Amino acid sequence: MKKTASYILTFLLILSLGVGLLPNNTVQASQPKVAFWLTVLHNNDGESDLINLGSGLEDFGGAARFKTLVDRLKWDALHGKPPVPTAPRSVVMVSSGDNFLAGPEFNASIKNGVPFYDSIAMDLIGYDAIALGNHDFDFGPDVLADFIQGFSVSNPPFLSVNLDFSAEPRLQQLKNQKRIATSTTIKTPAGRVGIIGATTPMLPYISSPRNVRVNDMVAEAVMAEVRRLETMKINKIILISHLQSITEDLSMVPYLSGVDIIIAGGGDEVLANPGQLLVPGDEGRIFGSYPLWATDSNGVQVPVVTTAGSYAYVGRLVAGFDKAGNLLMIDESQSGPVRVAGGGQPDAVPPDEEVQSRVVEPLIEALNEMSMNVIGASEVALDGTRTNIRSRETNLGNLTADALRWQAAQLAGVYGVSVPQVALQNGGGIRNASIIPAGNITELTTFSILPFPNFVSIVEGVSRDQFKQILENAVSRVEFGDGRFAQISGFRFTWDPTGTAQTLDANGNVVTVGSRVKDVFLDDGTQIVGDGSVIPGPDLTVATIDFLARGGDQYPFRGAAFTTVGVTYQQSLRNYIQSGLGGLITAVQYPEGGQGRITRLP
Structure with missing residues (x-):
């Protein structure tokens, strides 16, 4: 050899x-x-x-x-x-x-x-x-x-x-x-x-x-x-x-x-x-x-x-x-x-x-055309400012989370997985850092909102205990303007900033139990958390992006199996505006200030 x-x-x-x-070699005779x-x-x-x-x-x-x-x-x-x-x-x-x-x-x-x-x-x-x-x-x-x-x-x-x-x-x-x-x-x-x-x-x-x-x-x-x-x-x-x-x-x-x-x-x-x-x-x-x-x-x-x-x-x-x-x-x-x-x-x-x-x-x-390619219109200004998107519900946050859930539902059957009840999008992945005025939405605008190579993913079998931990992580560093704050779809929740902030180790295991999340209700009225306590019941299927499913921003999915569906989160937003909303983002569906999906207690 x-x-x-x-x-x-x-x-x-x-x-x-x-x-x-x-x-690490030495001088030899030959x-x-x-x-x-x-x-x-x-x-x-x-x-x-x-x-x-x-x-x-x-x-x-x-x-x-x-x-x-x-x-x-x-x-x-x-x-x-x-x-x-x-x-x-x-x-x-x-x-x-x-x-x-x-x-x-x-x-x-x-x-x-x-x-x-x-x-x-x-x-x-x-x-x-x-x-x-x-x-x-x-x-x-x-x-x-x-x-x-x-x-x-x-x-x-x-x-x-x-x-x-x-x-x-x-x-x-x-x-x-x-x-x-x-x-x-x-x-x-x-x-x-x-x-x-x-x-x-x-x-x-x-x-x-x-x-x-x-x-x-x-x-x-x-x-x-x-x-x-x-x-x-x-x-x-x-x-x-x-x-x-x-x-x-x-x-x-x-x-x-x-x-x-x-x-x-x-x-x-x-x-x-x-x-x-x-x-x-x-x-x-x-x-x-x-x-x-x-x-x-x-x-x-x-x-x-x-x-x-x-x-x-x-x-x-x-x-x-x-x-x-x-x-x-x-x-x-x-x-x-x-x-x-x-x-x-x-x-x-x-x-x-x-x-x-x-x-x-x-x-x-093509990029010039993309900047002129109108894919829809909005009746309302869409709030993607950095401070708001990382600390509270905004209508742009709702729109992006809804797009994830809608796209995942469209493709779940193709990939042989369950249709998700809920969706999570980290605020740090929404990057336009501005208020998009009412008017036409172009294809290039969707890239300015969601520019990363993140893919729509579906995580099945998330227990209610784990889901609460995920939400505790989402609100654990709001005071620092951290990008982990979640924009959501399919449910609503209430949280208290005076509660204990959850902390996690490098593997997503809970080190300090969080007590900020108080109540969680699915859109159909099913209660998941009441007064900070998890209510027993069936596991959830979650739509999100692969970055979070892999544990990005310390989301404690902890190595759970997930399925990506071959569509980027930007494409999901474009598709949702064009097909899911018929090209029109209405003020009724996405009012300024949001719809009350996330409530911060005084």
């Missing part, structure tokens, strides 16, 4: 030339020679940020500039100044997942149809392999299949070693066609390089994979694939993983062997070394050096890298291997994040004309 730490040797000449050897240089170009978490990095950062990011930069880096990897010592060279380009994301840009893709704008952009950028991330399943397996089938030029394989697609016909068909795989191999002058993909085992709890089955033994699944590749005489192996945090990858390395390089995704961490240009604002959030190192089960040092998302950087790792496929060194002079810049920046690159014309310009036009 290859990859023993004692095999890797150092010498002063290499150090003087800016080539970084693997950590020096193994670099026989092959592999440049790994990578990014992760593109998340449909195809135009630029947003207000104030318009000169950075964007898929069109990203494409130009990737082309230049690919050319440099093969034809530019060679690493030292000189040896044959090759280059691969990979993504570590979350290749699209709910929001106005992806909504424009859905409206435009297959191929999605993200598919077009990534197809033109030219990837050798793409990992499947959790957000890639956010709209369900069928939309993911549409996304993959939108690639028609480069046709890269989409990789995950720990997902089983056999119960999802469209995805299984793509696997049969080798468009989805556990791993792939890339031909180079030094033999084939293996690339393995992996996906977070949290996928069922944070996305909508429906019948995709997840093996949560990720390290074991990776090792089985490593051994399979090694039987094929493949001795250079890259893992592209989407485990939600580079910390997860670093902690997995001690259970691996035979993996030479890990490209992480999902954490949006900034890795950088002194003197490297960064997107403004990133200087203060550097997670660590590029690369980070971890020790595998054989004592071998493995470089682990990632980039911040949104097409802000192209990661570049230049790695030297010996003839046996052992990773000898990283060329530090050429490795690191390369920012995507335009405008008057010293490292500016022009946008690629084809990506600009086929992706960026149509998206800009």
Whole structure:
């Protein structure tokens, strides 16, 4: 077997030339020679940020500039100044997942149809392999299949070693066609390089994979694939993983062997070394050096890298291997994040004309249209001001909570779950921070109200005791303007700010019992809580967003199973206004000040 730490040797000449050897190695009498240089170009978490990095950062990011930069880096990897010592060279380009994301840009893709704008952009950028991330399943397996089938030029394989697609016909068909795989191999002058993909085992709890089955033994699944590749005489192996945090990858390395390089995704961490240009604002959030190192089960040092998302950087790792496929060194002079810049920046690159014309310009036009797309009207001003939405019932809060309950009821049967009696929306997820005047409501307005990639979710079997704890959490920090305050639907409740505030531990277990919630009544008159005491009765089914169902804002669902229904909370609001309300938000149904759903005692 290859990859023993004692095999890797150092010498002063290499150090003087800016080539970084693997950590924790000592000088030996003989020096193994670099026989092959592999440049790994990578990014992760593109998340449909195809135009630029947003207000104030318009000169950075964007898929069109990203494409130009990737082309230049690919050319440099093969034809530019060679690493030292000189040896044959090759280059691969990979993504570590979350290749699209709910929001106005992806909504424009859905409206435009297959191929999605993200598919077009990534197809033109030219990837050798793409990992499947959790957000890639956010709209369900069928939309993911549409996304993959939108690639028609480069046709890269989409990789995950720990997902089983056999119960999802469209995805299984793509696997049969080798468009989805556990791993792939890339031909180079030094033999084939293996690339393995992996996906977070949290996928069922944070996305909508429906019948995709997840093996949560990720390290074991990776090792089985490593051994399979090694039987094929493949001795250079890259893992592209989407485990939600580079910390997860670093902690997995001690259970691996035979993996030479890990490209992480999902954490949006900034890795950088002194003197490297960064997107403004990133200087203060550097997670660590590029690369980070971890020790595998054989004592071998493995470089682990990632980039911040949104097409802000192209990661570049230049790695030297010996003839046996052992990773000898990283060329530090050429490795690191390369920012995507335009405008008057010293490292500016022009946008690629084809990506600009086929992706960026149509998206800009679509967003402009969205801002003019009237989906309904309101007879009344809608209160989303930060102070109010986080402390009391407002009519906009009622509207968003009603939209969750209505949308969940529409789709419950499709997903085989119960119709919810109640709904909860945290005030911190309502972000317009303003009063929306009476008048037309546009599609873009719904994105300003509910901008996050939160998905409508249904939690069954919530006991009345637990439901009271959830409400105690919702009012436990009102005095601090905390975003956990709940806007509600399907019930009403009374609370007393002089009561004891509930406190919870990190797992959502009650540390201090709350006594603020006094009375709770369902819309049908059923009493759940009376004078602070829970009244025994049947469990409840709750509509909410996946962020809260996972325990966000300390909502004590405590790992309860939940079902996401493939619709974002923004889409639920749009759909509710258009279909549920027939396009009109009336003053009778949503009066200023609310309907008395939440009563704060004097």
